[in-house]
Amino acid sequence: MIDNIREPRQQRAIEKKEKIIEAGFNLICENGYYNTNTAEIAKKASVSTGIVYQYFKDKYDILILGLEKYGDDIFFPMLKTKDVKFDKKDFDKLLKQMINHYISNHKVSNTAHEEIMAMVHSDKRVAEYYYKRELEMTNSLKEILLSNGFIDDNLSEKVHIMMGLIDNLCHEVTYHKHSDMNYNIMENLVIDSIKNLFKNDLD
Amino acid sequence: MIDNIREPRQQRAIEKKEKIIEAGFNLICENGYYNTNTAEIAKKASVSTGIVYQYFKDKYDILILGLEKYGDDIFFPMLKTKDVKFDKKDFDKLLKQMINHYISNHKVSNTAHEEIMAMVHSDKRVAEYYYKRELEMTNSLKEILLSNGFIDDNLSEKVHIMMGLIDNLCHEVTYHKHSDMNYNIMENLVIDSIKNLFKNDLD
Amino acid sequence: MIDNIREPRQQRAIEKKEKIIEAGFNLICENGYYNTNTAEIAKKASVSTGIVYQYFKDKYDILILGLEKYGDDIFFPMLKTKDVKFDKKDFDKLLKQMINHYISNHKVSNTAHEEIMAMVHSDKRVAEYYYKRELEMTNSLKEILLSNGFIDDNLSEKVHIMMGLIDNLCHEVTYHKHSDMNYNIMENLVIDSIKNLFKNDLD
Amino acid sequence: MIDNIREPRQQRAIEKKEKIIEAGFNLICENGYYNTNTAEIAKKASVSTGIVYQYFKDKYDILILGLEKYGDDIFFPMLKTKDVKFDKKDFDKLLKQMINHYISNHKVSNTAHEEIMAMVHSDKRVAEYYYKRELEMTNSLKEILLSNGFIDDNLSEKVHIMMGLIDNLCHEVTYHKHSDMNYNIMENLVIDSIKNLFKNDLD
DNA sequence: TATGAATGAGTCTTCATTCAT
């Protein structure tokens, strides 16, 4: 079989490809990979079913390309944040900002998060993407902290734990709503935990 | 139309039903729900496809029943642990034990974890199961701590964060193997974070 | 393959067979042959599915035997009426009685009529049964008329037409309810038509 | 999920859809609805099974569309006959024509009649179709009669009875062949009965 | 005799992918 996936040259063709990725990725995020079929994707992208296979090897390809294109916005919006300067006294504030940013982002694309996280757990390439970006995120945070005078003392581990704490908090706030849980208190406890992690830097 | 689902009476039939759940749940855990078909399940359970539908409403039913039967062992093995007594001085040790227990359990059923967690993110009933048990787990830990003299000061929130920390650590250890991460250090940081959470109790 | 259909000798066995026929035929009459399965039949007859195949060759067999057993009551209740004596002046009354008898019978087993008539149109043996009884009915009516002084002048044809008229009327009354149709008038027209058929005898 | 049913645009596709209806309806008429499967239909129409479900919701849909397309030719060919003018003296002739028309039509699609009539008795939508057309037929006949000077005196009832008489006759001629029945005589008796129904108009 | 467990061929239906135009 010939590999006849064509990389579009013309502007219109490029736009068409983008449109398919967008439509496909959105549908997959809304309904899940297995509950989305190519006919729907084509329809939503206002193209024919046939054309899909001139731009993409298969349905899976759409997912992966969609993930690469839109994944960062959903999972790692903070990756775009660079060169943050802050006073150590205001570390609290920074954390609060991050948390709020995270939470509001979660809320926006609630189902997308769910569906893609599902695939992180079941699909190798999605997992690969996710963990790679997570690592980038860790490194990005490390650099921010280093550039603000934090010392490189087990920093990777600390940042990883910190991210886990924030993620867990956001998840709780966005989905579960365990009735007996007070999110203000939780947030304060999380912030306190993080400050404890970096106590050597903050004293 | 008749309600086809029959509860088997004969011993051999009961065993067969169990066998189908086991085979089905295992396959789903290994390969994912959508990549497992009823013919495979039947074959692995050494039964005909027909019998599957006498004991189960549909494929999904097998998943749910399998989850109820084996899920606790995979996700919440500690739920069986009750009446733990410990000296506050040995809180470290207890935490280390828990972490090791968790990690070894993760390692045993690596893919099961992944596949089921995928469904927690995409399927309502699986999510329901998971979060319910998670809550039970939280409550169980709360009681253990209370019975060992910890005070009920935002205990739910603290325990939830603690579980998140442990979970995150285990996950990291079992899957990622972020090359630059030192798990001993991470473990110590996690333990320290937890102790910090309960500093009022441990002073 | 051995033909191991057994004719039951013991009283209990005979009753069981009857029960299966009754249950099966009733279900078929209610829901149609293709919408009735053997499990349902067995359940309704309070027997096991296995036993069914010791008394009957197959599902079809139940239908045929049921038809032979209960069909007459549904389709040809008048077959039991013999030795009717009437005065020619009262022919009207007789016809009215017949019609009412027919109609009330139709109403009792409305769906049975529908379902079995469906099979008259699609199944050879059901058709065979039906037309045979229809012939018997014709002959029976012929004899009644002859024994009351009617002459044998194209009597078969007349009776057949008469039966068609009554049948058609009953059907209309029982099912259609064509809103604009006055059944009293229709009945009178039918009776008048029949009397016209036999005008040579009634003058 | 998407609404899969597509209305074909291309000429060839339209023909293919027609072909499927034709093949499906024919098979159902020959062998019955439950004895016809989609694979056979596809094969007879020289298409793949998949395409069937792009044009039709399900097997049942094929039946209904087939009925709407071909049903009139089979059941109500006379519906096309309009603006009939006749002299009351020739009412006999008209009736004979009708009867012959009916009979020859019955003979052509013998099994179709049987199978579809079976469904009239067991399926709501088929029944709906049938009785609706029957009503149209009645009305059409009424108008013909009215336009030829018949008076509107219980005309609906009379026409309905008349149709029943003709139908019954045709059925007898086409199927039963009750050996002892003389169809010429029967035909004459039927015609005489009809004329008697309309005696007020014909005197 | 009787049970109900077990079989597996058969049915409808879906959908990723390819083809003809």
Next chain:
DNA sequence: AATGAATGAAGACTCATTCAT
């Protein structure tokens, strides 16, 4: 480059019938 028609393998599920006990 584009369309949308067409393919056919694969899957879930049913059910008449047979089998083991």
